[in-house]
Amino acid sequence: MSSAHTTRNQVYGWLLLTPAAILLITFTHYPAIATLAQSFFSTGTVSRPSKFIGLDNYRSMLEDEVFWKVLENNIWYAVGTIPISIAIALLMAVWVNGKLPLRGLVRMSYFTPTILPMIAVANIWLFFYTPEIGLLDQVGALFGFASHNWLGDTDTVLGCIIAIAIWKEAGFFMIFYLAALQTLPPELEEAAKLEGASRWTFFRRVTFPLLMPTTLFVLINAVINSFKLVDQLFILTKGGPDNASSLLLYYIYEAAFSFFDQNYASTLTVVLLLMLAVIAIGQFVILDKRIHYR
Amino acid sequence: MSAIELRGVTKSWPGTVAVDNVSFNVEEGSFVVLLGPSGCGKSTTLRMIAGLEDVSEGAVFINGEDMTSATPAERRVSMVFQSYAIFPHLNVRENILFGLKVRKVQAAEQEERLAHVANLVGLTDLLDRRPAQLSGGQRQRVALARAIIAENPICLMDEPLSNLDAKLRHEMRVELRALQRRLGMTVVYVTHDQTEAMSMADQVILMHAGRIEQVGTPDDLYDRPATTFTASFIGTPPMNLITLASGRSGAVIAGTNRAVIAGKDGEGRILGIRPEHIGIELAGKTGRRTKAKIKGIPARVTSCDYLGADTVVTATCGDQLVLIRAPGRCPLEEGELIGLAWSNEDVHVFSAETNQLMPEAKALRVAA
Known part of the structure; x- marks a missing residue:
């Protein structure tokens, strides 16, 4: 092949790649790098232009009490939502995978919360949590409980947010487990039955290990979602009271668009991304060895 | 006393009858083949003996006991599946020992039985392999070992050789027959392959459209077909x-x-x-x-x-x-x-x- 021909091929290649490359660079790579760069600069005003301040933004972040509070909230939010939603998802999947009257309807009902937008979900739950007239208080009143301001109490607000996230996520994860369960050959269960294995033994020794690839996938998604899913805060609490329900991403939003501190928001974003990366890598490294891939 | 006896066993689903009033005896220590074209009800019959399928009508006796509504585990039968049903995440050792661990057999006895069975089917060197690292024939042996180690007197086999190539199938046929004789097992073996039936069976039960067409030794079926279906x-x-x-x-x-x-x-x-x-x-x-x-x-x-x-x-x-x-x-x-x-x-x-x-x-x- 002549060298002119090779060059022409290369040009064609690059031309074909260009549209996608432009979009990717404009909306993904450039913002990511710009964010990282911005975190090393101070926020400029009219009188004081932005200037390079090194790690000062990170230093002030470490001294920011709200940051620590929000991080703590986020950790509790993750700890509260991830295991419970995965466990419920698995339970529901195993249940609707069996023979069941109205199976299609049950599966759909479980999946419905997933297709609802989070904003709509928050509005539904707002009705549940409203003091006096909300569903929770109405039902509580029947049993003689006093009215409680669920979202206005710093002790209960985060729990309320967690409950919504579990309700919304479990159905989504169920679909993955259901799909995985349906790829398991039924003879495995029959073989175990002949050996006298109970349903629990079979689940523990066979089903669960074979679902591990799905579990890893779901786990990573759950972790990412626990840092990503903050829409409900806009409707329900705006992070309050006293930052008791604020989460990291919501705090980033506040820093950027309420306090107009773009550079501090960039700093927080970099920290969030680093945390997610470390968690995801950790999960792969630790769990991958124990997983059987077919 | 027959090892297995079926009395008027019928399996029907709404609209279809898969197995229609089937009765036969399997003598202890014999090798019985359920033969027939696909869809004739032979696998369903086997699954009813194993207890994996409910019996619509009739009764199943195992060692003289009415087992019609017993759970698969209570029947004390082993089974080899067409797909082998090997647990893909467990190595050969764990696969073979699965049943013994479920029944909490003592560790020393487990090892002893494992060594014996692995030697019997020629898997001794492969115990630490994963199923994915085995050839079709080796997987077949794992399934066989899992059936043998239970030491149940009855072993049911559902087209165990149909996933193997012709040469291997011939070898396994000979081996399987020798193993059955050596261990004195009662085997009920389902196949659509008449070569397997003719070469291995003591007794062939030929099925057609859910019914028994003819029961007899391979010679009987070949030399004295009772119906045009058997003949053809x-x-x-x-x-x-x-x-x-x-x-x-x-x-x-x-x-x-x-x-x-x-x-x-x-x-x-x-x-x-x-x-x-x-x-x-x-x-x-x-x-x-x-x-x-x-x-x-x-x-x-x-x-x-x-x-x-x-x-x-x-x-x-x-x-x-x-x-x-x-x-x-x-x-x-x-x-x-x-x-x-x-x-x-x-x-x-x-x-x-x-x-x-x-x-x-x-x-x-x-x-x-």
Whole structure:
């Protein structure tokens, strides 16, 4: 092949790649790098232009009490939502995978919360949590409980947010487990039955290990979602009271668009991304060895 | 006492009957093959013995006990599945020991039995492998080892060799049979492959459309088929089933006029003759052959399939198609006229109406 021909091929290649490359660079790579760069600069005003301040933004972040509070909230939010939603998802999947009257309807009902937008979900739950007239208080009143301001109490607000996230996520994860369960050959269960294995033994020794690839996938998604899913805060609490329900991403939003501190928001974003990366890598490294891939 | 007894077992789903009033006995220590074309209910029958399928009607007895509604585990039977049903995440050792661990057998005994069984099926060096690292034949052995280690007297096998290639299948057939004899197991073996049935079985149960067609030794089924279905299912190529008609001097092959059964009505009868029992008569090497000169029943060659050890000749005789198995290579050409001959004892006569053997016709003199 002549060298002119090779060059022409290369040009064609690059031309074909260009549209996608432009979009990717404009909306993904450039913002990511710009964010990282911005975190090393101070926020400029009219009188004081932005200037390079090194790690000062990170230093002030470490001294920011709200940051620590929000991080703590986020950790509790993750700890509260991830295991419970995965466990419920698995339970529901195993249940609707069996023979069941109205199976299609049950599966759909479980999946419905997933297709609802989070904003709509928050509005539904707002009705549940409203003091006096909300569903929770109405039902509580029947049993003689006093009215409680669920979202206005710093002790209960985060729990309320967690409950919504579990309700919304479990159905989504169920679909993955259901799909995985349906790829398991039924003879495995029959073989175990002949050996006298109970349903629990079979689940523990066979089903669960074979679902591990799905579990890893779901786990990573759950972790990412626990840092990503903050829409409900806009409707329900705006992070309050006293930052008791604020989460990291919501705090980033506040820093950027309420306090107009773009550079501090960039700093927080970099920290969030680093945390997610470390968690995801950790999960792969630790769990991958124990997983059987077919 | 039979190891397994089925009494009038029926399996029906709304709209279909998969197994229809099936009864048979399996003697202790025998190798029984459930044979039949796909969809004949043989696998369903096996699964009902295992307890993996509910019995709609009838009863299943295992070692004299009514096990019709017992759980699979209570029946104390082992099973080898067509897909092997090996746990893909467990290594060979864990797969074989699965049942013993479930039943909490002592660790020392587990090891002892594992060593014995692994040696028996030739897996000793592969115990730490994952199923994905094994060949088809090795996986088959794992499934077999898992069935044997339970030390259940009864082992059910559902087409265990159908996923193997022809050579391996032959080897495993021999091994399986030897193993069964050595361990004195009672085996019920499902297959659609008549070679497996003929070579391994003590007793063959031939099923067709949910019913038992015939029960007998491989010889019985081959030499004394009770129905046209048995005749046409057993043997490659299967028995010729030739429709007879009434002629002037007796029963003739429809479309010809030379009697094959003298002085007997041919209408409503089917003549059965195995391809290897038909001899080809050539009316002299030279000159034009005519129907008048030919000995036996005249037929015209349509094709010859050379198979190495023998040749299967297809010929038309009247309006019937006849297969003849001739030894070695057969120097016949398409359109050539030949004479067919057979001896009396190889002929089977069936009723065209019931498809059953007509034993009285056996004694008839065959003209050819």
